[in-house]
Amino acid sequence: MARAVIRELPLTGPGSGPYAIAVGPDGALWVTLAGTGGVARLGRDGAVRTYPTGPAESRPLIITAGPDGALWYTRSGDHRLGRITVEGDTSSVALPPGTGPCGLAVGPDDALWYAGMGDDSIGRVTVDGGLTRFPLPVAGGFPSMLAAGPDDALWFTLNRANVIGRMGLDGEVTLHALPTEAAGPVGITLGGDGALWFVEIAAGQLGRIAPDGRIEEFPLPDRAARPHAIVADPAGGCWFTEWGANRIGHIDPAGRITAHELPTPRSEPHGLTVTPDATVWVALETGAVAHLTPL
DSSP states (O other): OOOEEEEEEEOSOTTSOEEEEEEOTTSOEEEEETTTTEEEEEOTTSOEEEEEOSOGGGOEEEEEEOTTSSEEEEETTTTEEEEEOTTOOEEEEEOOTTOOEEEEEEOTTSOEEEEETTTTEEEEEOTTOOEEEEEOSSTTOOEEEEEEOTTSEEEEEETTTTEEEEEETTOOEEEEEOSSTTOOEEEEEEOTTSSEEEEETTTTEEEEEOTTOOEEEEEOSSTTSOEEEEEEOTTSOEEEEETTTTEEEEEOTTOOEEEEEOSSTTOOEEEEEEOTTSOEEEEETTTEEEEEEEO
């Protein structure tokens, strides 16, 4: 998958800080605005609508389609989970002070699970607002992102502890240390091969962990690329952002890595998603979105 066409679309302008992007149940793209405290909707017709969902310091980060037909997202600045319907109605669930939620995923139990960067926790929130908090056994580990695994569990990255963790629905935790020291794992996703794929932002590598805990690492051609987010594609590979190198990367099922330069220098690519037509959409912190069409 070495050839692709990339285009960029203005979204909300400088300062808004598009951070993560997800496909909503309405087929539109929904983007968190970490700089201004809102959420933007990019319709299939190209129309953009912005919803102020909280103060600028609420810092919305990761967004995902929930099990209730709405979009849910983490608000790391004011320690909440936000919710927005496709009609634009907003609400939120308060988390314990100091939580600093980042990663967010729908679990196999149809609840929202989040990673608490600030208080070393993984939390579970039901669609009616019920909260359960699970403290992690590592202090200062900085839980960052998480994804539902193939085994009725949540898998998460501990960025500062250099660990990939697994949490069962009962809160039981298993930790797997990475082979590379100070690798700094961040984004994680369930791949088409039944393993969890993740990025190592500090080491310039991708990683793969099987449900039994076996880990493989794949160095990037540019070890200074600072990979940030990762998402599986329908063909069995994964797409990822190279935040420090202004690129979108891809790894195929055989481990071959390709990279695609973004048109605008220093556009700061963060979260990404793949739509049903295999187009890759990326949130650019400079105020735009990019879409990549594989050829």
